[in-house]
Amino acid sequence: MNLPSPPPVLPVNPPIHELGPGEELVRFYSPKYGSWDHQRSLGPLPGLRFDHHEVSPGAGSGRSVWYAATSLIGAVAEAFGNAGMIDRAANRRICIVRLRSQFSLVNLVGIAARSLGLDQRIGTTTDYALCQAWARELYEQYSEIQGIRWRGRQTGSICVLLNDRVDMSMLEVVQDCPVDHSDLWPSIARAARRARLRISIPPA
Helix, strand or coil: CCCCCCCCCCCCCCCEEEECCCCEEEEEECHHHCCCCCCECCECCCCCCCCCCCCCCECCCCCCEEEEECCHHHHHHHHHCCCCEEECCCCCEEEEEEECCCEEEEECCHHHHHHHCCCHHHHCCCCHHHHHHHHHHHHHHCCCCCEEEEECCCCCCEEEEEECCCCHHHEEEEEEEECCCCCCHHHHHHHHHHCCCEEECCCC
């Protein structure tokens, strides 16, 4: 049985999860595309689960996304799981941010998804075009939502997407550094091993 396509009309009251002030999110990103708080306006991109950009790729729709996880292992697994390895020498950065405000996310974790006619396959299917269609409908039919919350495909960790309705100044950076930074690399490496990822370390 396949996941359903989004219906023309969704329930009036979606399942909501409130991210509260003080909660922290973890994100890996490439600095060549912008700073830690840069939302990506180009999309939808293949393989990016909940890009809600209009179907024709472009940067002019005003829609943008910012993906993160609520744990280090979740962020590591989602960022590097498809490749099966993490490269210490790669030009990637990690940021840990703390919320200064409350954000309302559509909750697709566990039984909450069933109120939309979905189940946990919405977070595991590789039919990304279908997931993106759902993201567009959620964004368009629920004007108050600021993102989506789901269980990631790689480790079942909680992932979040913040959309263009979020004021990014309401996120405070706690740490922002290269993945090989001496303070964080040991923790990143441990998380990668727990997620069964290979670790590529450049020769000394």
